[in-house]
Amino acid sequence: MRLERVGRRYRAGGPWVLRGVDLDVRAGTLVRVEGGNGSGKSTLLRLVAGIDAPSAGRIRGRPRTRGYVPERFPAALPLTALGYLTHLGRVRGLGSRAAAREGACWLERFGAQQYAATSMRELSKGSAQKVAVAQALVGGPELLVLDEAWTGLDQPAREVLDSVVRERVAEGGTVAFVDHDPARLAGAPDVIVRVGTGGRVAVAGAGAAAPEARVAVAGAGDGARGPAMTRIEALGAPGAGVPEGLPASARCTLAPDGELLLTLPAAASDTALRVLLTARPGWHIRSVRPLEPFGERERDRV
Numbered sequence: 001m002r003l004e005r006v007g008r009r010y011r012a013g014g015p016w017v018l019r020g021v022d023l024d025v026r027a028g029t030l031v032r033v034e035g036g037n038g039s040g041k042s043t044l045l046r047l048v049a050g051i052d053a054p055s056a057g058r059i060r061g062r063p064r065t066r067g068y069v070p071e072r073f074p075a076a077l078p079l080t081a082l083g084y085l086t087h088l089g090r091v092r093g094l095g096s097r098a099a100a101r102e103g104a105c106w107l108e109r110f111g112a113q114q115y116a117a118t119s120m121r122e123l124s125k126g127s128a129q130k131v132a133v134a135q136a137l138v139g140g141p142e143l144l145v146l147d148e149a150w151t152g153l154d155q156p157a158r159e160v161l162d163s164v165v166r167e168r169v170a171e172g173g174t175v176a177f178v179d180h181d182p183a184r185l186a187g188a189p190d191v192i193v194r195v196g197t198g199g200r201v202a203v204a205g206a207g208a209a210a211p212e213a214r215v216a217v218a219g220a221g222d223g224a225r226g227p228a229m230t231r232i233e234a235l236g237a238p239g240a241g242v243p244e245g246l247p248a249s250a251r252c253t254l255a256p257d258g259e260l261l262l263t264l265p266a267a268a269s270d271t272a273l274r275v276l277l278t279a280r281p282g283w284h285i286r287s288v289r290p291l292e293p294f295g296e297r298e299r300d301r302v
């Protein structure tokens, strides 16, 4: 995937959190993102994961299947741990049985199988974090984005996550992560990206895997056009209404279980995401992706 002159600021005329970011990351790459508190690491990861959109520039070639562990996981969902993982597996295209099976496998691998039937609201912080990690892994996404995903996990689960990251990269997946422990996966990252002052991003160091062949601080893009339309999938509380303030251009369907599908012009996706993320009660963004020009039918407006 390629970031081209990507910038992000949170309000018009406000300071740029990220500015002029050019990165070219190939499949099968492990990327560590570093920087001080408030430098913009989470902002960069959200852009990479596709749950936030750049204010300037563009991102091309993002893998179709993505898993994301946010820094703060909205665990207070009205589902059991396994129900949530199964639901997400289905969102990612698995059949119900396969989704349940995979969800159960991940719970077991992280030592949380005993909480399969526990409501997400009742999970301890660490157990909820195990579910947060598991939800990103269900369906074997090509791109895995981990924002301090190890925080709150017990030591065995941390080691499992280390192994899972190495496995994903060995299988050709791309993993980008932030962790404040400098020893986390030490020596493993192919690329180390440092978010510095003024929102500038640079390749600050790298492991042994010929980083210059895997990442480039790129120049101007090749002129390809970005997607015209975007599809946003979000999960709200069952029975929630369509949130107010969505762009008028958005077409949406809302299922009784709280699953919201939005189809809207890519240029309006930033506004829609802001509405969903700031709504109370909040919406959990499941995915944001370019809409295929063919083969995906727009749904009826609700």
Ligand SMILES: Nc1ncnc2c1ncn2[C@@H]1O[C@H](COP(=O)(O)OP(=O)(O)OP(=O)(O)O)[C@@H](O)[C@H]1O
Pocket: 010, 017, 035, 036, 037, 038, 039, 040, 041, 042, 043, 044, 071
């Ligand atoms: N939704 C938002 N609205 C407004 N400002 C935001 C928002 N999210 C982040 N910021 C601002 O963007 C800047 C970068 O925040 P970000 O969370 O990306 O930093 P970070 O490097 O991940 O920090 P930390 O190490 O503390 O987690 C900060 O100044 C923060 O206040």
